[in-house]
Amino acid sequence: MGGSAATDRVWTVPNILSFARLALAVGFFVLLERGATSAACVAFVVAASTDWIDGWYARKYGQVSRLGRILDPLVDKVLVCGAFILLAARGGGAILPWMAVVVVVRELVVTAVRAEMERVGRDFSAGMSGKLKMVLQCAAVAVELARQGFGPALAGIDLSGLAGWLAWGAVVLTAWSGAEYVTRAWPVIVGRDDGRGRR
Numbered sequence: 001m002g003g004s005a006a007t008d009r010v011w012t013v014p015n016i017l018s019f020a021r022l023a024l025a026v027g028f029f030v031l032l033e034r035g036a037t038s039a040a041c042v043a044f045v046v047a048a049s050t051d052w053i054d055g056w057y058a059r060k061y062g063q064v065s066r067l068g069r070i071l072d073p074l075v076d077k078v079l080v081c082g083a084f085i086l087l088a089a090r091g092g093g094a095i096l097p098w099m100a101v102v103v104v105v106r107e108l109v110v111t112a113v114r115a116e117m118e119r120v121g122r123d124f125s126a127g128m129s130g131k132l133k134m135v136l137q138c139a140a141v142a143v144e145l146a147r148q149g150f151g152p153a154l155a156g157i158d159l160s161g162l163a164g165w166l167a168w169g170a171v172v173l174t175a176w177s178g179a180e181y182v183t184r185a186w187p188v189i190v191g192r193d194d195g196r197g198r199r
Contacts, residue, residue, distance in 0.1 A: 012063040017054035018071045021047045025079040038149030048138040077107045083141040094163035099171045106178035113185045129177035140166035
């Protein structure tokens with residue numbers, strides 16, 4: 001079935017993977033709250049991995065759907081924002097409360113801007129900075145979970161130091177990518193562009 005025929009389908013492979021990622025996110029939250037940090041680390045890594053798989057599959061096999069365009073980024077936000085909030089609430093780790101605030105605020109702002117851009121018919125796909133931001137956020141969470149679940153060092157790697165660097169890098173790129181998205185959309189936001197390129 002071609003890509004255009006797949007746009008209204010619900011039960012595509014990418015969407016099923018997104019629903020599975022949402023279920024894994026819930027399981028991850030429960031495990032983390034119950035103190036099963038090593039199991040939570042595994043659940044998070046598996047959940048984060050499905051994000052890359054479903055995006056690749058959707059593009060390769062023409063299964064980019066309307067539901068997927070909403071569901072995929074929504075589940076990503078649930079997983080990452082939830083992870084940052086819960087880890088920040090624990091304290092004593094590389095992910096600090098203000099970092100969680102930056103991540104959540106950026107996602108709320110970009111979601112609102114994306115909704116307006118798509119309402120006026122402008123493409124607002126994720127840019128490279130947004131994709132790298134997601135990679136760094138997931139890496140920071142995974143390493144912090146590994147540090148808490150398996151110890152401060154793993155295979156000769158200082159997880160404490162690495163988690164700190166990744167957390168700072170993720171926050172800096174989170175803020176940068178958010179500013180980049182707002183800059184791209186600014187003419188539409190302030191009414192200087194009607195969404196069809198007319199100013």
